[in-house]
Structure formats: structure tokens, C-alpha cells
Amino acid sequence: MKTLLVPVARHTLLDSVLDTAVLAARRFDASIEGFGLRPALAEYVPVDMVGGMTWVRDEEVDLVEARDCGGLFTAAMDRHGVARDSADAGRGGPRYRWRPDAPPGDGFLAQHARLFNATVVGRPGSGEGTPRMTTLEAVLFESGRPLIIAPPTTPASIGETVMIAWNGSTETARTVAFAAPFLRAASRIEVLGVDAGMVPGPSAEEMAAALNREGLSAQGRTLAAGRRAVGEVFLTEAEAIGCDLLVKGAYTQSRLRQMIFGGATSHILAHATMPVLMAH
Incomplete structure (x- = not known):
């Protein structure tokens, strides 16, 4: 970078x-x-x-x-x-x-x-x-x-605690590759999946294991969304661990669908309080 x-x-x-x-x-x-x-x-x-x-x-x-x-x-x-x-x-x-x-x-x-x-x-x-x-x-x-x-307020740091908002998609896999410099320098890496937001593809636990094989130290877990929006789960968990960089693949769903029905990308763009590394 x-x-x-x-x-x-x-x-x-x-x-x-x-x-x-x-x-x-x-x-x-x-x-x-x-x-x-x-x-x-x-x-x-x-x-x-x-x-x-x-x-x-x-x-x-x-x-x-x-x-x-x-x-x-x-x-x-x-x-x-x-x-x-x-x-x-x-x-x-x-x-x-x-x-x-x-x-x-x-x-x-x-x-x-x-x-x-x-x-x-x-x-x-x-x-x-x-x-x-x-x-x-x-x-x-x-x-x-x-x-x-x-974010709206200047962050105190960036890239010390990284959360990957994982959904199994091509867009997120590509974004993780772009984030490699941050991942190599991070003190903590968490790969989080949310059941309601997953598409056919590897799980968060599998993504974490793949990063570990590259010599990184990552933890993977998958949560149930319950009644919460997927983007809300990502941001709540990110804030809970003191995340100072959220890695997110953008618009796995189409922009039009997200405008009508909402989606994780739209929610994060509207509400994130930490820096976000995003790619499509």
C-alpha cells in the first residue's frame, strides 16, 4: 500500500x-x-x-x-x-x-x-x-x-484490528486480496460471517483458515442475524472488538436491489463509524 x-x-x-x-x-x-x-x-x-x-x-x-x-x-x-x-x-x-x-x-x-x-x-x-x-x-x-x-469522525488508528465482513462472494474475496498489506500488518484479524448474508462459497471459518496458511493469525466465526440486518450485525460486532478497519466487498446484490430492499453495503455506507476498505 x-x-x-x-x-x-x-x-x-x-x-x-x-x-x-x-x-x-x-x-x-x-x-x-x-x-x-x-x-x-x-x-x-x-x-x-x-x-x-x-x-x-x-x-x-x-x-x-x-x-x-x-x-x-x-x-x-x-x-x-x-x-x-x-x-x-x-x-x-x-x-x-x-x-x-x-x-x-x-x-x-x-x-x-x-x-x-x-x-x-x-x-x-x-x-x-x-x-x-x-x-x-x-x-x-x-x-x-x-x-x-x-468515517465522519477522524479515527485514532487504522488497520490494527481488522474485521473482514465475509459473505463467501467473489467481490469480498477480491477485497480481501486488496487488503493484504493491512492484514499483514494487523495485530488482530477477525473474519465474520452472518448466516442471512452468505452466498454460495467458503465459510468465514474457511476464509480464516486460508489466511492462517499464509502465515497470518485470523479467527473466523459465523453468527445468526436473527431480526437484525446483516450490515447492522457487522457494524455492531466490529465496534465490540474495537475494529479500526472493516474490509467489505461491495454490492454482492445489485445496487438497484439494495436501494429498494436494503443490503449490507448500503447499511455500512450509511452508518460505519470506522474506516472501511471496500472494492467491487
């Missing part, structure tokens, strides 16, 4: 996103690249349904905001004592750089994210000023790389 990408936009979770990125970078002496995320004009053309007028964002305003985001990013890195990528080459530890010329749009983000081990974003919300779900989904479905999703 040597390269991290951070799209920087003004939202309520920005401090947590930057702090989470630094925590992850320190764990692996990683390089952090930041850039100002601004919407492409085609992505942001709101319509006044009463007056029939279309309002297009001012691109110059977006450019100024992107430059301001660069100042916020650099200040956060300096505050944490992270060195610039061009600084003393002999100095160890994490480094950062700012890309000032990034094109607008989530499409660019998804493509650029393919060059990095992970992209750090904030947990989406429905309120004004919260991170956009479209940004998360662009990376999730189009980058081929994992996300580290920062």
Missing part, C-alpha cells in the same frame, strides 16, 4: 479524509497524491423546475475552489509533518504531492485512481455539504482499485 490518491473537495468530512489518508500512509511509508475534485459541467447542470431555467456552474469559480483545496491539503500534510515528495530523498516516512492541473469530473478520478493502491474518500451522506455518492461509485466501479472510506 505504497500509493494513495485523495480527491479533495470542500465537504464536512474533509478533515477526516485527510487524517485517515495520513494514518494509512504512515503505516506503509506511502506517497499521497492530492488533487482538487471539481464537477465536470456535464455532471452539474441543475434545472429550475419552476421557471424552466438551467443553471450551469461557473468554471472559473470551480478552478478557484480547486486551488483553495490545494491549500487545505498542503496545510494538513504540513500539520502532520508529512514531507513533500520533492523534499529530502533520504528521509523516511510518508510523502505527499499536489496535482494542480487535474481535469474536472468523476470520470477523470476513476481513471486516475487506476494508478494507485487505494483512493481515500469520505463516507457519503444525504445532507448538504457531505461527500457525494457518485464520487465513491465512480472509483468503486470504474477504477479496478479499492477505496478507503473515512
Whole structure:
């Protein structure tokens, strides 16, 4: 986990996103690249349904905001004592750089994210000023790389106690592979299955045994959901063991089905209080 990408936009979770990125970078002496995320004009053309007028964002305003985001990013890195990528080459530890010329749009983000081990974003919300779900989904479905999703409150640590939200699926198996650097560095690994959320595939106990054969130390168990939602079980158990990184394969069920009926991914995206490593 040597390269991290951070799209920087003004939202309520920005401090947590930057702090989470630094925590992850320190764990692996990683390089952090930041850039100002601004919407492409085609992505942001709101319509006044009463007056029939279309309002297009001012691109110059977006450019100024992107430059301001660069100042916020650099200040956060300096505050944490992270060195610039061009600084003393002999100095160890994490480094950062700012890309000032990034094109607008989530499409660019998804493509650029393919060059990095992970992209750090904030947990989406429905309120004004919260991170956009479209940004998360662009990376999730189009980058081929994992996300580290920062919680609303800055975590104290990341990756010491890891829980794998296991359901036997291809998506979760792929996410576990992406999480290998964290798993190798973790003090505790728990593989949790929930009976109501399993698909045909290996059990949580079998996944834990497979990790142990790789030289890790993992515990596996499967719980009955009872009347609780599967995602609720995962988060409750994660909080109970002091989990500071939840590993979750995203959308084993289709997004449409989860929007209508709910699902573990949707529940975790709405309620997680710890960092989540997620991939599809």
C-alpha cells in the first residue's frame, strides 16, 4: 500500500479524509497524491423546475475552489509533518504531492485512481455539504482499485484490528486480496460471517483458515442475524472488538436491489463509524 490518491473537495468530512489518508500512509511509508475534485459541467447542470431555467456552474469559480483545496491539503500534510515528495530523498516516512492541473469530473478520478493502491474518500451522506455518492461509485466501479472510506469522525488508528465482513462472494474475496498489506500488518484479524448474508462459497471459518496458511493469525466465526440486518450485525460486532478497519466487498446484490430492499453495503455506507476498505 505504497500509493494513495485523495480527491479533495470542500465537504464536512474533509478533515477526516485527510487524517485517515495520513494514518494509512504512515503505516506503509506511502506517497499521497492530492488533487482538487471539481464537477465536470456535464455532471452539474441543475434545472429550475419552476421557471424552466438551467443553471450551469461557473468554471472559473470551480478552478478557484480547486486551488483553495490545494491549500487545505498542503496545510494538513504540513500539520502532520508529512514531507513533500520533492523534499529530502533520504528521509523516511510518508510523502505527499499536489496535482494542480487535474481535469474536472468523476470520470477523470476513476481513471486516475487506476494508478494507485487505494483512493481515500469520505463516507457519503444525504445532507448538504457531505461527500457525494457518485464520487465513491465512480472509483468503486470504474477504477479496478479499492477505496478507503473515512468515517465522519477522524479515527485514532487504522488497520490494527481488522474485521473482514465475509459473505463467501467473489467481490469480498477480491477485497480481501486488496487488503493484504493491512492484514499483514494487523495485530488482530477477525473474519465474520452472518448466516442471512452468505452466498454460495467458503465459510468465514474457511476464509480464516486460508489466511492462517499464509502465515497470518485470523479467527473466523459465523453468527445468526436473527431480526437484525446483516450490515447492522457487522457494524455492531466490529465496534465490540474495537475494529479500526472493516474490509467489505461491495454490492454482492445489485445496487438497484439494495436501494429498494436494503443490503449490507448500503447499511455500512450509511452508518460505519470506522474506516472501511471496500472494492467491487
